[in-house]
Amino acid sequence: MDIPVKRWYEAVKNRYAQQKYMLKEIKPFTLKSLSKKLAELSNVYPEVRLEVYQKSIKEILPALRGKYGEFTDSPAFLAIILQDKGKNRWLKAGYIGEAAILEATALGLGTCWIGAHYLPEYTKVELNLKKDEKLVAVSPIGYSSENYNLTRNFISKLFPHRDRRNLADLCPDGYDQDWPSWVKNAVQLASYAPSRLNRQPWRFYYGEGRLVVECHGEVTAYKKLECGIALLHLEIGALDGGQTGKIEFETLGLASFVKQNN
Numbered sequence: 001m002d003i004p005v006k007r008w009y010e011a012v013k014n015r016y017a018q019q020k021y022m023l024k025e026i027k028p029f030t031l032k033s034l035s036k037k038l039a040e041l042s043n044v045y046p047e048v049r050l051e052v053y054q055k056s057i058k059e060i061l062p063a064l065r066g067k068y069g070e071f072t073d074s075p076a077f078l079a080i081i082l083q084d085k086g087k088n089r090w091l092k093a094g095y096i097g098e099a100a101i102l103e104a105t106a107l108g109l110g111t112c113w114i115g116a117h118y119l120p121e122y123t124k125v126e127l128n129l130k131k132d133e134k135l136v137a138v139s140p141i142g143y144s145s146e147n148y149n150l151t152r153n154f155i156s157k158l159f160p161h162r163d164r165r166n167l168a169d170l171c172p173d174g175y176d177q178d179w180p181s182w183v184k185n186a187v188q189l190a191s192y193a194p195s196r197l198n199r200q201p202w203r204f205y206y207g208e209g210r211l212v213v214e215c216h217g218e219v220t221a222y223k224k225l226e227c228g229i230a231l232l233h234l235e236i237g238a239l240d241g242g243q244t245g246k247i248e249f250e251t252l253g254l255a256s257f258v259k260q261n262n
């Protein structure tokens, strides 16, 4: 996948889950630019497709069992659509979905992952899903009206760890200060990944040029999706740290970023 490293690195640092939106329409140029990137991202894996609907998030929420929080109307929402079959498809949904979220963030839009069981009979929105597809997550998109954004940006600069587990907890075999700087950068960025109720189910292991993502506790579909989100952050952090490499599913843990031998 073509990763605009600096752009998404900044987006990781600036992104927060936003529940409140202005009704202001998204600028046509911004929407066009987002749609272009989403079309590109929908071609990365055959199992995952992204779609923007110019409808309020509140129109789709009644059909999502298990969502939480009070959302206001938004001018549009993003849908993350997954095929019924395919290896590692939940990891891919998180990986590609987060790419869309980071691109929207880079375009100045607010987002919030909402992953929940979809019951189409509870909404009038016609998603036009194919027979073998299901909606696995959505996000409102629009200009955030959360007026504490500035404060949050300020706080995140002062306390870059935000409300996340510390790195030693996330690396069960130990977090080694002597690891190469790209590894430390990658793990740090991965720790900022969003997860449902901020449960942070990912764990990281490093050895022999391979950074592994594993799931803590019982492995569920949504925990895999969240590990897919962390996997993208890991890759952005590694690339930002100057290390090229590739994503590999399964070999060890759920997936890895494997260093390219230069």
Ligand SMILES: Cc1cc2nc3c(=O)[nH]c(=O)nc-3n(C[C@H](O)[C@H](O)[C@H](O)COP(=O)(O)O)c2cc1C
Pocket: 015, 016, 017, 019, 066, 067, 068, 069, 070, 112, 113, 114, 115, 137, 192, 193, 194, 195, 196, 197, 198, 222, 225, 226, 229
């Ligand atoms: C799969 C998934 C589902 C989520 N579901 C909801 C939700 O239903 N309602 C909500 O307000 N936030 C939801 N979130 C957002 C998380 O609560 C939020 O990402 C987490 O608390 C960390 O905060 P941050 O994103 O501001 O860093 C979800 C996040 C993920 C990844």
